[in-house]
Amino acid sequence: MRRGREALTFWLFVGPFAAGLLLFTYVPIGWSAYLSLFDAHNTVAPTEFVGFDNYVDVLTDRAFLDSLGTFTVFAAFIIPTTVVLSLGLALLVNRIPIAQVFFRSVFFLPFACSYVVAALIWKMSLFSGVDSGVANTVLGWFGVEPQAWVGTVDPPLYWVVLVTVRLWLQLGFYMILFIAALQRIPRHLYEAAWIDGASPGWQTFRYITLPGLRGALVAVLTLNLINAYQAFDEFYNVLGDSRGYAPFARPPLVYLYYNSLGSGGQDLGRGSAGALVLALVIALATLLSGKVSRRRR
């Protein structure tokens, strides 16, 4: 009797959420796995079974492999710069005696801005190709010719635009994580180190601060990796225009969007196969990064 009542109470609290999770997470994944084995052009109830053809299609598609390459390049730029700069900001802000809240707010403010708005500012003003664009004005002071940032492939200047826009948007977020972690490092550790003759600066940073930030570093790296993998908004808005999307720099989600859901007709079987392959790749990457950071301990 009592057990039955507890069950009822449990489902009263958890039931609505669990039902939604089932319908909007588990059912889609299962349905997708099913669709990925069918020819599903513009339909969610396909009849033509094609086995693993969709998977073969995706994995032999040059554009898909290119999208993984694009992600790798993007991650190689964005992850190290984000970690170093957000930690740098956190150290700068954490050390000042006054107006900490003001400085923290300034660096965190871009978090409130959407990728669409930021892409707009970057594309139309900061890195616009005209001579009066902000970046080109700065180049002009040093006598350098104006550049067509977004459209320049050789050298790939568009990466400057894509990386800086994401840095501006997310540095404050990661800075907050580092500040929280810094404030959890017990102050007496530093005092003990000074008494033992350690110089404040590199020595205490290397042997007290850095080990104290281990958890935060792993969190920042993992979140950064997952977020970079899912990059879509700034790519779509910076590189897309009325003629469509640029022929280069399509990360996985942009590839998936244009190849299975975009204007060229829906191919849900292939899109599902692509989504499942991507899910597998990110799961492996996350596991691997977890392994590596554990070994470092």
Place this chain on the structure above:
Amino acid sequence: MTRIAHWVVLALAVAVFLLPFAVLLRDGIGADWSTVADLFSDKELMFTRSLVNSTVVAVLQTAGQVVLCSLAGYGLARVRYRHAPVVLYAVMATLMVPTAVTFVPSFVVVSSLGWLSDFRGLVVPGLFSALNVFLFRQFFLDFPVALEEAGRLDGLSRWGVYWRVVVPNATGFVAAIAVIDFIGSWNQFLWPLLIAQDSDTWTIQVALSSLLTAQNPRVTLLFAAAAVSILPIVLVFAVAQRYLVRGVTETGLTGQ
């Protein structure tokens, strides 16, 4: 000497971080107020409509997320039920699946429900955040049991204890989660881009993007629209910064 260098670096960083906002204001509002008036009066731009849509979506989604996820988090933290560990495991497992990777599958489900270009399609699938449930559960695990027991002795049921004792003592945490959810909902782009195919249901981000990727974009108009679109969020930011910082710390450090 190093102290001066410290402040110089800090000042430079502040200038770099504020520059994009300065540009936005200069090119948008700074131009003239008639541009802003155009924005609201030209029906073709869908600007007013999309602002209203975004407000509806963000408010409903935030409220729904907070209510559903806090209830689930509390149930998973406190109610002793034989199969609770299995349910908890099933919820946590979805944390490993990045939301954006499931966008094709979710699109399939939403379109077969007939929810394309429909508010239900925009709001409902985003309500079930496993991350929120996880955070609420962690918070409720640390909630003082004595308070809840006092409520039980007063004759309240678990449901009654939840609403009369637990929620009133958790407002700070609820606000932290709500602020994060609201900003996320207002700024989301990919999902509404897929679902709001009819311009009547565009959210503000989709409307801005269509202005940006249009043929010969009207630059002043674009910047004015962008400036107006971030006003609600800047307001939320200013009023609730304390909660925002707390929410970010919680979601970032425990959410992985």
